[in-house]
Amino acid sequence: MHSDHTRRNWAWFIRTGSVLISGKSGEYRADAGEWLLLPAECHKQNFSSDASLISLKFSCQWPTGENIVASPQALIIKDCEQPRMKEIAGSLAQMFKESFPNQKxxxxxxxxxxxxxxxxxxxxxxxxxxxWLTARLSNGDQIARQPGDTRILSALRTLNDAPLNAGFPKASLSTLGIGMAQLNRLFKHEMKMSLQQHWERRRIEFARSRLADSEQTQKSIAYSLGFSDAAHFNTWFKRHTGIPPGRYRTGYAAI
Incomplete structure (x- = not known):
């Protein structure tokens, strides 16, 4: 099964059995009593038939949308090295079960x-x-740098706060006191992408998240992003990811 974790952080504690993942950075196997902190890349994963685990998926990002930890790699950590991770994760899992007993x-x-x-x-x-952050940094990961230009930060806040179903927020960006052409040049220099590309990235991440983490219909997701019908959404999603949304969702079905 293929999964995309490039914009999210995943951490698995293997209670029983084992898991094997492989991707561009290599192949990793975690066994019972070990944490697997997943790499920031698309990868293939295979669980043993007796595998059970605690799974945490979360966003930990700057206003730019970048992960706070720059390009996190796969890490395998034995429980004895960071015993508090399992203890706290177990408490968190129990709290969710008690708060939402009838929910998937x-x-x-x-x-x-x-x-x-x-x-x-x-x-x-x-x-x-x-x-988690202590474990990451102690194994060589670094905190990602943030832009210092307040104009770029203002543009990022505008892009991140704008409703996704209302179209590219050109009117709101034009109120920042700088011409659109100049703002786009500054943004592209700092962020290595245009304002429009950042906006599209935000939309595609929303679509990925809803497909992977909810049972919301494709039609409903399409409307949330401002598409008039599911067909246009399907074409747009496939153009950006290389696969249709139905196939993307199927890839998460067994997680």
Whole structure:
């Protein structure tokens, strides 16, 4: 099975059995009692028939949309090296099961909770994230650099806050006090992509996330992105990813 984790962070703790992944950076096997922190690349994964695991998928990004950890590679960490990771992850998994007893794991991210529940979940997750980041940095990963130009940061906030179904936010960008042509040149120099390319990346990431993590219909996802019908959405998605949305979703079915 092929999966795309280039814009997300995944961490698996193998309780029983084993998992083997292979991609551009190589082949990795994690066994029971080990953490596998997944590489930032598309890869193939195979679980043993007796595999069970704790799986955490999360975003940890700057306002630019870049991962806070630059180009994270695959890491295999024994439980004894970072015992707090399993302890906190187990608590977090139990909290989700108790909060959403009748929900599938794909729907966790779409559930509504009261503010007290939210802060409790965030507190435990932040504790786990601190251990994860320590493990990453101690194994040679680095914090990604952020642009220092406030005009670029303002453009990024505008692009990231704009509703995805309303089209490219040219009117909002034009209020930033700099001409569009100059802003685009500065943005492209700093971000290595145009304003329009960043906007499209945000839209494609939304589509990927909904296809992988929810049971929302393709038609509904298409409308959320401003498409008039699913056919145009399918063509657009395939042009950007190389595969149709139905096949992309099938690739996540066994996760």
């Amino acid at each position: 794991h794909k729907e966790y991210a779409r559930q509504s909770v009261d503010y007290r529940q939210f802060t409790q979940l965030q507190r435990v997750f932040q504790d786990w994230l601190q251990v």
